[in-house]
Amino acid sequence: MGTIKIHNLSFRYDGMPSALFDQFSLNIDESWKLGLIGRNGRGKTTFLRLLLGQLAYQGQITANVKFTYFPQAVTDSRASTATVLRQIAGLDESEFWQIQIEMDQLQLDDEVLDRPFITLSPGEQTKALLAVMFSEAGTFKLIDEPTNHLDGAARDVVADYLRSKTGFIVVSHDRHFIDQIIDHVLSIDRAKIQLFSGNYETWKAEFDRANVAEQANKKQLQTEIKRLDTSAGKIKQWAGNAEAKKSQKHYQHQGHVNMDKGYLGHKAAKMMKRSKNTLKRTETAITEKRTLLKNIDEKPQLTMNYQRPHQQWLLQVTDLQVIQNGVILNQPITFELKPGQRQVLIGPNGFGKTTIFEAILGKSDLIAGGGVALNPTLKISYLTQNFEHLQGAIESYAQESGIELADLLNMLRKLGFERSAFSENLSNLSMGQKRKVSLAKTLCEPANLYVWDEPLNYLDVITRQQVEDLIIKEQPPMLVIDHDQDFVQAIANVPMIEIKRP
Structure with a gap:
């Protein structure tokens, strides 16, 4: 074997x-x-x-x-x-x-x-x-x-x-x-x-059991680290005092002290050795406790710049069929979207789901039949599948997206980004990290309606749970395409629409 x-x-x-x-x-x-x-x-x-x-x-x-x-x-x-x-x-x-x-x-x-x-x-x-x-x-x-x-x-x-x-x-x-x-x-x-x-x-x-236990200990660990840091400072001061006591001048005001230099040096050396050993043990304890903190894979609560729509209707789709290269891709679909509703489109690849999104968002040349009525006053955040070719500095990406850099970086930290990745060219990031950059953008920009096309591609399981928890908490109106069965079942609150061939 x-x-x-x-x-x-x-x-x-x-x-x-x-x-x-x-x-x-x-x-x-x-x-x-x-x-x-x-x-x-x-x-x-x-x-x-x-x-x-x-x-x-x-x-x-x-x-x-x-x-x-x-x-x-x-x-x-x-x-x-x-x-x-x-x-x-x-x-x-x-x-x-x-x-x-x-x-x-x-x-x-x-x-x-x-x-x-x-x-x-x-x-x-x-x-x-x-x-x-x-x-x-x-x-x-x-x-x-x-x-x-x-x-x-x-x-x-x-x-x-x-x-x-x-x-x-x-x-x-x-x-x-x-x-x-x-x-x-x-x-x-x-x-x-x-x-x-x-x-x-x-x-x-x-993982959940360990994180709950470690989070419960986090405050205690931080308090203990602070106490040990204070102790380490006092020990260093004690060691400094011991060094000073090698001098006869330190004792000259005391009348009954043995002023022999050898005796004073021996006494100070013992104090120094004891203080150094104590300091070493204290610093080791601090390092160990900080290591315990570092392994907590935190799942901080995400936020989104969701602006609750005042409109009573958001979207009406009636008998919509879409077309690509002269070929009609789907059977007619009809649905409406109201505030708080999350509509998921499901079906095999190649059946026109992304094309339907593009038609809804204004590409009228893709419409073969039926119609779309989208409230023109809505702010829409569109998360596309196309993020693989991101490149350049994160600062430039934030500026081009109209987002404050600090907001984008803060969101990425919540999504598990290490700070060292902020200085990387976006083209050098992993596919999952690139996906998080585009996800952070859509969470930071103001929106009344979210249109997400396969948002979970390449995202780790912890981030997927964060996104799911956020949607359930904020209850934004959404159009979603995704193939993660657990995710779509958790977030959809109206019957899913299966896209079928004509």
Whole structure:
């Protein structure tokens, strides 16, 4: 049975104030189905890259298994899907059946093989690349966020597929998805890394219990640290006084004191030694207690610049159909939105959900039939899917967005951003961090109505819960597209609308 052994692993990127991994050790069995959980920017993808040998590190990683990574690089996306998959797998046509067996389990039809890979939907591309990965026996799979951009049906298929597999690490922030497929959790917290036997719910129960306990101790720890700091200052003063007492002048006003220099020096040295030992113990205690504080993964309450609408109606959609490239995408839909209502659109990718949002927000050329009446006095905050190409300084982004920099940075801190990331070019941030920048923008700008297109893509599970809690608290009117089943069921307060083909 194979084992991946990690011993004293340390790693940090150039310019980082602290290490992502510091003297980290772990043994992973090749049969485990391990979920990697942690806030965005904590090093989940970095950990996979370390296993792949793509980054220089200190320590040891030994394994008697070969690693494979998803998503694989596609060098020519315009080639046929069959060609792309053969190139990735290194198989000839006579061996291609190995991939087709996996495709059948993923409910991916052979007809996609003749199509250019670039024309496949996100769900089809994910299934095709997973089929290639699992067609190679004897490897340990590193699966990095397979659910992004997948619709609900595709997520269920991929979850069913992975349930039947063993020997992988998966990074995913979809709580419902990951809970079905893993038997171990590796949690990358603020100050430590922990291994749990069980699924996502096992980890969440322990995470919530630990955070409640640590939050309860936080005030006590801070009081104790303050007391120890004061004690350390007094000890240093005591040590200074002991040094001064080496001098005969210090005692010359006292008539019955042994004025021998050797005696005074010996007495002062004893006091100095005692004070230094006491100071060392006190400073060690302070460091230990501050470390306890650092591991609290706080989930501060988010805020939003929601301005409750005074209008009695916000939106009326009647028999709306949308069109792209001359093709009508959906059956007619009809709904209205009033203050406090949250409407969720569901359905497979490619059925026109995003196009419906764009038509509602004013792109009349996308309307093939029916109509939209949107209250013209509304302030609307639109969170799009397109955030991958953010670049430049955070200061420039705030200025271009018309948001106070201090407000944006404060919101990002609540979303779990480390301060060291504020100086990074936005293009260098992880996908989850970029998503948080765009989310922080929509929470900071004034709005009567929120239109959010897949807001949870790439966001960690803690942030997802923060967003959900915020919506339930503030009760803003919203139009939402998202494939996180737990999230949409929690926030929708009117019947969801399923988008269907004509």
